[in-house]
Amino acid sequence: MADTTRRPGLDAQGFIAREGSLARVPDAFGPVVAAARDRLQAAFGARLHSVYLYGSIPRGTARVGRSDLDLFVVLHEEPADADREAVRALGEAVDQEFWQVDGVGTLLYGRDRLLSDLERYDLGWFVACLCTPLLGDDLAEQLPRYRPDSRLARETNGDLALWLPRWRKRIAATEDTEEARRPLVRFMSRHLVRTGFTLVMPRWNGWTSDLREMAEVCGTYYPERAAQLRTAAEHGHEPTGDPQILRTCTEALGPWLATEYARVHGIKAPRPE
Template sequence: MAESVTRKGLDPQGRIEREGSLGRVPRAFRPVVASARDRLLGTFGARLHSAYLYGSIPRGTARVGRSDLDLLVALREEPTDADRAGARALGEAVDREFPQIDGVGTLLYGRARLLSAAETYDMGWFVACLCTPLLGEDLAEHLPRYRPGSRLARETNGDLALLLPRWRRRIAEAADTEAARRPLVRFMSRHLVRTGFTLVMPRWNGWTSDLTEMAEAFGAYYPGRAEQMRVAAARGREPAGDAAVLRSYVDDLGPWLAGEYARVHGVKGQDLDLDLDLH
């Protein structure tokens, strides 16, 4: 245990270890995973290249009745509208069948896109380090081994400035109720905490998906914003649909974080030298 904590999610060579495994799936969620696996095969058939779990269920930290099932599906071709409709129907069916989950989210990508140069530091890294193989050939075999460097930080979360206008529109268009705002608070809180963490990730020199650890790592380098990030981490776990919270995210914490990110790491998509381990 002490050794894994010291390495902070890295292997002995300083590369990010893959988090999660099927062996860590809590017993209560194993029937959910089995049902999703079978439904994926029935929904996509020969178009399916591979499928993955990610999030709290394969990390072993899922909470019954609170956690959702997160899936990533790689198709042999780019997904179609029919594929997206099939994924939605699959998620709705699994969500209805199993009360221990609170929703199903499915990301759909074509195999070629996930392995493209443009996605190497974004969705490629996501598959290689944050996804647990469930079906098919593991695309991680075709991807690099990653270190927690500046380019990884930039390509995973260096687009916050572009997202903020969309967030403002989503807030404006949401119904003026606590229930309608709650998922926005949850989503934006988690995104800001993860962005804050990846801002400091190269200096912290490690990886974690735990929101509390992310906020604490960030706070060690930005004490003036530490409490904001700790509160955001708490809201990411237990959100309340407070309109003032959403305004603070898009008017204060978000713009500051986007500016600091650009200053430290640059803007996503910049053509800078690679800092991954290709061996």
């Protein structure tokens, strides 16, 4: 049963409030954001529908030299492999040019997919609630309001069991160095903490994007996993290349989360490969 207390992250009607704004972007990151925006517009021209920021930079919590720039790019049509390569190269160039960021991550999708019934409670929710408009028409105007319910939990993170085998292959293919493993530790730790939070989100009845708070909330309902969750949250903020952390992600915390998630919320609707 959901907690009837109205938690942070919700509006007066109990819907998840959109987080982030351009006004919160720290001054140090302004040139980075402007460069990414202008280069995306130049790269895609009329094919570009919209661009969004998400993550710590539009939330105003980014750390200079430590945080990454997260971009969500929408084209009028479905992107091709050449488009994905273009955003990868653009992000790499911005990362190398601007010392303020530690990496650039870009999600790239077509407009119709984001507005589809299949993605309404996953990518659509992500755009409407977690993304800050940077350029173009805001797709949130065509999407519903969202509550922190079990359907949202299922459709956002109810596919962890599919990801774990892919993570193991990715780890096996990664160079056996601290530097090469560190991005995997950060990515997988963050993913598991967020999954743990959405597992209990309907019971907690609120929303947060703070990794440490997410871990504490989930640990309240699953105290036997609280220490693992806290450790994952710390490595999401300050990753190391420790292979033991990766083993914990894929062989301990991850499998438990996948099983418990399926039991509580069910399995995410299948997506085309």
